[in-house]
Amino acid sequence: MxxxxxxxxxxxxxxxxxxxxxxxxxxxxxxxxxxxxxxxxNSADPLRRKQALMIAEALLEEVRQAGFTYCDPRSENAASAPDAAACAIPENWGNESASGVQPLRPYDNVNDYAGAPGVPAKAFDNGAGELTDALGRKIDASGYTATVAIVPDQLGSIGAGAAAADSNALRIRVVVGYGDGEAVTLDGYRARYLPTVGSE
Structure with missing residues (x-):
């Protein structure tokens, strides 16, 4: 038991x-x-990064779609000049305007987006310092900033040339910042396909 x-x-x-x-x-x-x-x-952070990447892609594409000419489009020989020295009005860094009024985006030339080679510029902001799209509309994404830097660079067999605006290859870097010091950086290149043709 x-x-x-x-x-x-x-x-x-x-x-x-x-x-x-x-x-x-x-x-x-x-x-x-x-x-x-x-x-x-932390689930919001990947969403903000994805939005920053989409903004950076759109802005880089805008710059790459701009013309890449030796001459300012107002120059009478813009379509036929073989180099910047032959232009009546040579293309230069920064956006130019005959009237002194800032032209609206998209600008007529790639190097119009940067004031000097390699110096980041806030070319995508409106007069109030707000990030805008190519048509000047404010991007509804608070907390995002964007800069672009353009510099002559070697691209395969295409030489970089000097730091002048008549280089045959340019490297474009778009940086979109968000959050606490976080940023997305995209690089792209633009080369002259036909140097004597005004716009591709």
Missing amino acids: SIERLRARQRGVTLVELIMFMVIVSIALAGILQVMRMTTA
């Missing part, structure tokens, strides 16, 4: 085992909840 009592007693869980089980499960649950909290808190 005592053997049957011993077997009946061993079927249950002791109080110490139950307490240990509860401690282990509560530690595991606390770890899982901590991971879920961190995931939820």
